[in-house]
Amino acid sequence: MHGMMTSKAELGREVRTQAGRVRGTLRDASGVLAFKGIPYAAPPLGPLRWHSPQPPARWAGVRDALVFGAGCLSSLENDHRPGPRHEDCLYLNVWTAARYADEKHPVMVWIHGGGFQFGSSANPATDGGTLAANGVVVVSFNYRLGIFGFLAHPDLDAEAPSGNYGLQDQLAALRWVRTNIADFGGDPDNITLFGESAGAMAVGILMASPLAHGLFHKAIGQSGAFWDGRHGPLQSFDEARARGVAFARQQGDGSIAALRDLPADRLNAAAPWSFKTSPVVGAFSPSIDHHVVPDVPARRFLRGEQMRIPLLTGWNAAEEFPFMAQALPHPSADAFLAAADAMFGRERMVDFRKLYPAATDAEATISAAALTGDIVIGEQCWQWLRLHRRTQHAPVYGYLFSYTSPYTPIASHVTEIPFVFGTLTPQQVIGSMTPPAEEDLALARTMMDYWVNFAAHGDPNGPGLPPWPHYDESDVVQIIGTTIEARPNPQGERFRFLDGFRQDGVLPVRWREVG
Template sequence: MTRTLSLLTAALLTVASAQDTTAPAPALPPTTQAAPPAAPGLPVRAQVTSGLLVGREAGGVRVWQGIPYAAPPVGERRWKAPEPAPLWVGERDASRPGNVCVQPRPPLAGGGLRGAEDCLYLNVYAPANAARAPVMVWIHGGSFRSGAGSDYDGRVLARERGVVVVTVNYRLGPLGFLAAPGLLEGRTDGNYGLLDQQAALRWVRANAAAFGGDPANVTVFGESAGGMSLCAQLASPGAAGLFDKAVLQSGPCTPSINIAALPDALNTGAAYARDLGCPDGSAACLRAVPVERLLTTPVPGRRAPGSVALPPVYGDAVLPRSPQEVFQSGEVNRVPVMIGSNLDEGTLFVAPIAGAGRDLPLWQYWGLVALLERWNAPRVLANYLTRDYPTVGLTASAVVTDGLFACPVNDITRDLARVVPVYAYEFRDQAAPSELKPTTSVPRYGAFHAAELISVFGTPLTDFADPAQFTPAQATLARTLRTYWTNFARTGNPNGPGLPVWRPLTPAQNNVLTFQPGDIHEIIDFRQEHRCDVWDH
């Protein structure tokens, strides 16, 4: 299956490249958002292990931003495991977010770079009256190369649901995931972003009580690359004991485009070091390379434009084995899990391929299927008939949804359910609000990738989606999702008074709860609906 999924994404993006070399990348939320201003309100203090913080309280929510959870990973600390944050004397202003981790700025936002290497900061949102409240730690998405914790606002969750929300930055791109022979330390090489997440979770365990949170009740939740990160953390020995529950939203970490074997990663890293002017690949040479060069020098290797060049790595001390092997063996970090995906994940990725004014040509769709399946192409074409969809682009979107998201997520779900309590869902609001512009090939986005985020947070994502556009039924669904999510964070069980019953998944029945406005119900034919038998070979 992983070979097929890798080819799938490569083929889709190759289609884009063949038609238009300037085809835009998928619009992933919400990397163009400017840093929020200083939090309004009255000063409020919190004593943490490094010193005294001064945040702000307004509207029943206390906010502390820009809190260092580790030392700046600069100079000799570039490409090393994070070290403890330095102490400070006196009060530290925590009314503004810290630097985001350095990343390319999208062309529509002016290009160039955003952020800095000194970026290991987190933000805390707590109810004013919090006392041993559940803690929810958010790991953002962005294809492991963009995004920031401060792009997400935890105020609604804190005020409405009585939880402490923590949003985290972690190193991205080559600074977060480069594995190179000269960087080997002990048995660790690459995965610095995953190590950052573990350091942040250790910080939360040590400091949650200062904000009214319960350090013994920590739930991690994340979407897309954030969900993939948590998927990997479930398989990482170093993450054992750092969290009590996990929520994985649209985050399959098992397909080969989302994870790399260490030998392959080292080969890529060695070639990249040569291109950076470090033919010996030494750590000293690499650490002297300016960050601008790191992010503007293409990572070598044959891959489709837009794919993740430097994903997390397995085979080192952080991830000794592939997540797929760990899940199948049942040797995971055993915590309750809530996991799911969206009904129309693929539309966000296919929409830019053909451009705004034309559908995906039929012959290119046929070529895509032939590239994907070779001898099995007739079987795929028989299951994804273009006549069954309004456009060829929507046919390709179904292929992406099923092959890259729905089926691998469900594979992980069934493996986990053999050893831990698992609650499986699918988000199905096909009229989900969106700022995205439709194209000829994708005239409607449906329940697209990341469409559930404004429901879970209850706040807008700039230039992506806004809960102010909810219908009454969508607003009710959003409050229901927040209730399920926070019930799960509180007890490990999402159920509660007035909610439709959500049963734990049993692998034999494969029962999945579906969410749509005015209709929450269980299905047991998820794999049939997404034609997972096509991808099980």
């Protein structure tokens, strides 16, 4: 029977999966084995373009799993990230330090970010080897993006529920993990799903999706929450279909059959995406399809319809830099305050000015960036913490990453990632060429310990670590900075101000209006 091995069978470089055997490589002296480019679904080509992921074909002999599979096609304009990209991209990677296949290490499954438009599992900052050396099995994977991952169209409705193929890919990868991970020394009954930015948004949406029930047991969200359908890529299914129909007509006769006949590169070029036009909202992105996404996630959390599992989530102190700076306006103080007056009402402007000061144009630019970061990321993560604790009474832990050093000069979006994975080098993520110092490496060890403890036990605390309390109504979060301590949320007053405008879980303010 597949998955059964004799006790103490030593785990080698060849491992059996349900589709066939794979051959990995010894990563380094740590003893971690790396298996890269394993297909978890059939190539989504031809009739499988815009189709739910199908099982991969079985293979004979041993398949080399030595290099990353091609990343999915990126919609980002001028995307110069390294590595090949192809429509045939549904591959995953496994890192394990297990010596024996029956060790049952906790499993951590990573979903990459990129606004559902770009990114891949081959990012050097998310190499899972160092994290795996700390006693977990790490899995990462690619999923379809942009036009290939999120096109909705009435022709597709006739075949099957459509629009969220990228999210269906994520579910397929999780099912692969449940089926195969025991043969890599992982515990299929102890899986933590974690991600950053759009990856964290996906974690939240899958927590609220009935289709994901039982596929993971703990959740970590870094700098992203998928709440209300206005401040992320989420759109109504009617909107998604209307965009799909308009796109199909622009390319030909308007049918899906005609679109499936077009070269992938042509389709991708016809649906570009840019930070300058939309740093968060993409035309082809997740929708409320009433299948994978039955409703706005915030409303499902309000009703207590999400998974009852431990959650660890947080945000960075300067989320809006540097990537939002490419799209943010640089408003004058007068323009910024006029926009705020229109959004929040004159009677609230005294409070607004205290929280987002704009006495000068320079101050207004800083406050516009802060407000954008709050609306799009910070306050959304804070809501995730509060609602999950309130409606499910599950263990919840919150953090604010504020660490800076010569290596990491600003705690902006994505800067926590190399600390979580222990991949601190002069790095690609924030463009720093400063080598990490001992204090940077020490923080990485601490963060890996927290994340691994949470994956193992649903609690980040452990021997020698600064205590991390449960999140509760006191709004205390773990401040991860040059010192690590639990303190009241420094941004809580701003978040409570924004929360006062929510209606049925929705914040009726569009981030693009802040400037």
